[in-house]
Amino acid sequence: MNDPLPPGLYIVATPIGNLGDLSPRAADTLRRVQLVLAEDKRVSARLLAHAGSTARMMAYHDHSSEAQRDLVLARLAGEAVALVSDAGTPLISDPGYKLVRAARAAGHAIHTIPGPCAAIAALTLAGLPTDRFLFAGFLPVKAKARQEAIAELNAIRASLVFYESGPRLAEALGDLSIGLGKRDGAVAREISKLYEECVTGTLAELADRYVEAPPKGEIVIVVGPPPAVEEASDAALDQALDEALKSMTASRAAAAVAANLGVPRKRAYARALERAR
Numbered sequence: 001m002n003d004p005l006p007p008g009l010y011i012v013a014t015p016i017g018n019l020g021d022l023s024p025r026a027a028d029t030l031r032r033v034q035l036v037l038a039e040d041k042r043v044s045a046r047l048l049a050h051a052g053s054t055a056r057m058m059a060y061h062d063h064s065s066e067a068q069r070d071l072v073l074a075r076l077a078g079e080a081v082a083l084v085s086d087a088g089t090p091l092i093s094d095p096g097y098k099l100v101r102a103a104r105a106a107g108h109a110i111h112t113i114p115g116p117c118a119a120i121a122a123l124t125l126a127g128l129p130t131d132r133f134l135f136a137g138f139l140p141v142k143a144k145a146r147q148e149a150i151a152e153l154n155a156i157r158a159s160l161v162f163y164e165s166g167p168r169l170a171e172a173l174g175d176l177s178i179g180l181g182k183r184d185g186a187v188a189r190e191i192s193k194l195y196e197e198c199v200t201g202t203l204a205e206l207a208d209r210y211v212e213a214p215p216k217g218e219i220v221i222v223v224g225p226p227p228a229v230e231e232a233s234d235a236a237l238d239q240a241l242d243e244a245l246k247s248m249t250a251s252r253a254a255a256a257v258a259a260n261l262g263v264p265r266k267r268a269y270a271r272a273l274e275r276a277r
Helices: 024-032 041-051 066-076 097-105 118-126 143-153 166-180 203-211 234-244 250-261 265-275
Strands: 008-012 035-038 056-059 080-083 110-113 133-138 159-164 184-189 197-202 219-223
Touching: 008 024, 008 097, 024 041, 024 080, 024 110, 035 041, 041 056, 066 080, 066 097, 097 110, 118 159, 118 184, 118 197, 118 219, 133 143, 143 166, 143 250, 159 166, 166 184, 166 203, 166 219, 166 250, 184 203, 197 203, 234 250, 234 265, 250 265
Parallel strands: 008 080, 008 110, 035 056, 035 080, 133 159
Antiparallel strands: 159 219, 184 197, 184 219
16 A cells, blocks of 8 residues: 655656656655646556556646646645656646746645656767757747747857657758758657667758658757857958848848857847948
8 A cells, every 4th residue: 555645746757758767756656646637648547557556637738727727736735746747857848837836836845756858868869068958848830930049049059959840850950950050960759669769960961861751759859069160250240241131131130140150149130230220
């Protein structure tokens, strides 16, 4: 018999593929809570069966209402409640941070049971620098918004990590190649599963690879940091901006030139505003 855990919120990391990656502590927690908050109860039902848990489940996801959150908060006073995602560590590109924040504000105990995370696992496979990295989640679906988001990341001197879907992979890699320039990258998919793979190459090479054959499964893109280059002079920057401003707004010209010359976007934008007067 499993004794119930003390009341509070338990953030439980779950396997990203191989159920054998569920830690003993995570399994014990799932057996001893009274309620499990799950993105998709059908997915979590298999996990609970594997862990030997008979805890009740409640759907909790991006579309959950404030009323549902308030209901959970009320139950935390007297019950142990686990928060899980469909795969990996909750709150990493998953719903939940508002619940954690509200639970803390209400004075409830909060515990984290660490474990698998696709972003970290992909970094270990990619063979790219890991001393500094930025997790950027999913890129926007619409092309313009995606390109603007990529432009904002161009000057960050760190490896970049993204989640992406198979149908959008080639397009995302193409925009990354254009917006970030010639950088090394890696596409990791099906991590910890039977067909796990990690394909490496330049961003342009990877984009070409997946144009005709969009892959299936959970996908992580890792992009290496920008190469160390001598920053462009004001004269070179002005020349490039003057050419770009012939056909672009100051904002778009600054983003394009910053990506091509490897200069901070703020610097390029300030110069672009002066040149556009």
